[in-house]
Amino acid sequence: MSDAIIEVRNLSHWYGHIKAVDSVQFEVKKGEIFSFLGPNGAGKSTVINILITLLPIQHGEARIAGYDVARDPEKVRDSIGIVFQETTLDRDMTVYEILEFHGRLYSMSKDSRRTRIDELLTLVELEAKRNTLTKHLSGGMKRRLEIARGLMTRPTILFLDEPTLGLDPQTRLKTWEYIKMVNADGTTIFLTTHYMDEADHLSDRISIIDRGKIITSGTPWDLKNRLGEDVIYMETTDDKRTEALIGKETEVRSIKRKERGISVMIQGDGTRVLPALMEKVREAGIGVEAVNLKKPSMDDVFVHYTGRQIRDEGLVQSVTKQVAGKE
Amino acid sequence: MQKGFLTVYWRDMIRFFRYKSLLFSSLLQPALWLAFFGVAMASNFDRYTSGIPVPPGGFSIGYLTFMGAGMIAMTTLFTSLYGGIIFLFDKNWGLMREIIASPLPRTHIIIGVGLSGVTKSFIQVIIITIFGILLGVQFFLGYPPLQIGIALIGIFAFVGIFALGFIFFSSAIAISMESPEGLQGVITLLTMPLFFVSNALYPIDSFPSFLKAFSGINPLTHMISGIRYFAIGSDFYALGTHYFNTPPQIVSSFMGLVVFAVVTFLLARWRFSKVVVT
Ligand SMILES: Nc1ncnc2c1ncn2[C@@H]1O[C@H](COP(=O)(O)OP(=O)(O)OP(=O)(O)O)[C@@H](O)[C@H]1O
Numbered sequence: 001m002s003d004a005i006i007e008v009r010n011l012s013h014w015y016g017h018i019k020a021v022d023s024v025q026f027e028v029k030k031g032e033i034f035s036f037l038g039p040n041g042a043g044k045s046t047v048i049n050i051l052i053t054l055l056p057i058q059h060g061e062a063r064i065a066g067y068d069v070a071r072d073p074e075k076v077r078d079s080i081g082i083v084f085q086e087t088t089l090d091r092d093m094t095v096y097e098i099l100e101f102h103g104r105l106y107s108m109s110k111d112s113r114r115t116r117i118d119e120l121l122t123l124v125e126l127e128a129k130r131n132t133l134t135k136h137l138s139g140g141m142k143r144r145l146e147i148a149r150g151l152m153t154r155p156t157i158l159f160l161d162e163p164t165l166g167l168d169p170q171t172r173l174k175t176w177e178y179i180k181m182v183n184a185d186g187t188t189i190f191l192t193t194h195y196m197d198e199a200d201h202l203s204d205r206i207s208i209i210d211r212g213k214i215i216t217s218g219t220p221w222d223l224k225n226r227l228g229e230d231v232i233y234m235e236t237t238d239d240k241r242t243e244a245l246i247g248k249e250t251e252v253r254s255i256k257r258k259e260r261g262i263s264v265m266i267q268g269d270g271t272r273v274l275p276a277l278m279e280k281v282r283e284a285g286i287g288v289e290a291v292n293l294k295k296p297s298m299d300d301v302f303v304h305y306t307g308r309q310i311r312d313e314g315l316v317q318s319v320t321k322q323v324a325g326k327e
Numbered sequence: 328m329q330k331g332f333l334t335v336y337w338r339d340m341i342r343f344f345r346y347k348s349l350l351f352s353s354l355l356q357p358a359l360w361l362a363f364f365g366v367a368m369a370s371n372f373d374r375y376t377s378g379i380p381v382p383p384g385g386f387s388i389g390y391l392t393f394m395g396a397g398m399i400a401m402t403t404l405f406t407s408l409y410g411g412i413i414f415l416f417d418k419n420w421g422l423m424r425e426i427i428a429s430p431l432p433r434t435h436i437i438i439g440v441g442l443s444g445v446t447k448s449f450i451q452v453i454i455i456t457i458f459g460i461l462l463g464v465q466f467f468l469g470y471p472p473l474q475i476g477i478a479l480i481g482i483f484a485f486v487g488i489f490a491l492g493f494i495f496f497s498s499a500i501a502i503s504m505e506s507p508e509g510l511q512g513v514i515t516l517l518t519m520p521l522f523f524v525s526n527a528l529y530p531i532d533s534f535p536s537f538l539k540a541f542s543g544i545n546p547l548t549h550m551i552s553g554i555r556y557f558a559i560g561s562d563f564y565a566l567g568t569h570y571f572n573t574p575p576q577i578v579s580s581f582m583g584l585v586v587f588a589v590v591t592f593l594l595a596r597w598r599f600s601k602v603v604v605t
């Protein structure tokens with residue numbers, strides 16, 4: 001309890017008759033990167049908007065940095081930085097003015113505004129654009145500027161709502177780097193995404209949310225392990241004997257013959273089973289020529305827990321982008 | 328945090344000076360009115376009214392001078408009524424979210440935009456006054472420098488409080504609306520009656536009684552009385568009508584505008600407290 005910097009209990013939210021958030025409950029520990037992974041309309045932004053005090057708490061409780069969101073909204077606002085899902089930049093202000101305005105909004109002193117703006121422009125590589133109007137920035141630059149703005153006040157917690165939505169693959173990778181850097185500096189990060197790879201790559205812990213409910217939570221590692229579908233691929237000097245040998249192990253669910261080697265479906269954490277299997281095979285005098293362990297992807301995890309693919313075009317976009325990025 | 332409204336003010340002024348076209352277009356209308364309507368009407372009215380005897384020692388002013396105050400008022404009215412439109416832009420571009428989610432108290436948003444609106448009005452008043460004087464508007468006639476200074480302070484006080492009242496009003500409407508068209512509609516609906524049922528272009532003494540009553544509570548009428556008091560004098564004749572204002576009358580006009588501004592401020596504060604931006 002002591003190291004939880006965000007505590008949410010039994011949070012529900014209705015828009016009219018639509019229950020957008022349904023008894024959501026989770027904790028985020030100080031210093032971690034925590035993600036909400038879910039498809040469009042899952043209720044991610046609604047939860048964020050409640051936590052950052054833009055929406056009233058209808059039902060349930062939330063504490064942020066030790067302050068009750070319902071009772072001390074001002075204190076909460078002072079402890080957080082926000083990057084909204086949609087762009088929220090004044091098109092007619094320059095990059096510098098955007099940051100200066102934000103610093104003033106939060107009553108930063110003149111000196112700390114100046115040094116902070118310099119620091120942040122370097123961090124997000126926008127020094128050259130200091131005096132450019134935001135309407136003349138590219139989408140990725142705008143996003144980086146918004147991230148810089150979210151960091152202006154050195155918040156304890158940074159909320160990022162779909163930080164890489166609509167960015168090209170290179171910019172996404174860059175943005176991930178910034179997020180990791182910021183986190184390494186001690187800022188706790190709460191982010192939402194519908195990109196599996198993003199949640200997987202960035203998060204210390206993930207909650208999968210769908211239709212307003214948290215379906216499961218854990219480290220990316222945990223979530224994948226819980227599926228119990230690790231697959232070990234082996235090529236040995238004697239596949240037949242290997243198959244007979246390890247087929248008796250309790251952790252082994254089934255074995256498939258492949259063109260060259262064998263595919264072993266593992267019950268539980270494959271990384272823990274693999275060394276023992278190798279040992280056994282070698283003891284039997286069989287040579288191991290190749291080994292490969294494949295963990296399930298976040299996509300597999302998502303399908304497993306929700307019973308379907310992420311339903312919207314978001315996934316398709318993400319996939320096509322990655323494909324495009326590889327070419 | 329006490330200076331939060333200055334942040335909002337600073338930002339609004341940046342935008343104002345960056346887009347000077349806004350300043351020019353807001354000045355174009357009163358300039359055209361003065362140059363065409365004013366000069367044309369003056370040449371007629373002054374001919375008719377020159378036949379109306381003014382008591383000996385009475386001070387008579389031309390029509391252009393008379394309507395000069397009305398033009399200052401019209402400009403201030405328009406600029407102030409549009410003052411809240413920034414909130415509609417901010418809602419559409421999402422900037423409202425940044426501000427609402429910040430620790431800045433919402434009243435500071437209203438005050439900041441109010442002050443920037445007042446500043447804009449002051450700039451416009453100065454330009455219109457200079458332009459008018461060049462055209463033949465006889466403001467500050469025979470005033471020694473010190474009195475001109477006092478007169479300017481008086482005019483700014485009236486323009487300022489009037490502008491605040493209408494900016495608060497416009498902010499309250501804008502923050503409650505979804506699109507600029509709605510605000511546009513309200514403005515169109517309001518400006519005509521406010522402008523024509525006031526003493527901007529003609530005396531109100533001979534109005535039918537209900538129009539007279541309306542113009543008596545019209546903030547525009549009170550602001551124009553104040554401007555004329557300071558720019559022309561407390562006792563003069565125009566269009567055959569005797570204008571005579573005692574300081575208590577002017578003070579009560581001013582207080583009326585203060586009440587108007589306070590009421591619209593409370594209205595805006597209430598509307599802002601209800602705002603939910605997501
Ligand atoms: N202002 C609103 N009024 C009515 N319904 C809303 C409103 N905002 C969101 N909803 C509904 O609430 C549900 C959750 O929306 P929310 O924006 O929280 O989802 P999300 O997970 O952020 O989705 P996305 O990935 O598309 O951003 C959706 O069904 C949506 O239609």
Ligand SMILES: [Mg+2]
Pocket residue numbers: 044045046085161162
């Ligand atoms: Mg969302």
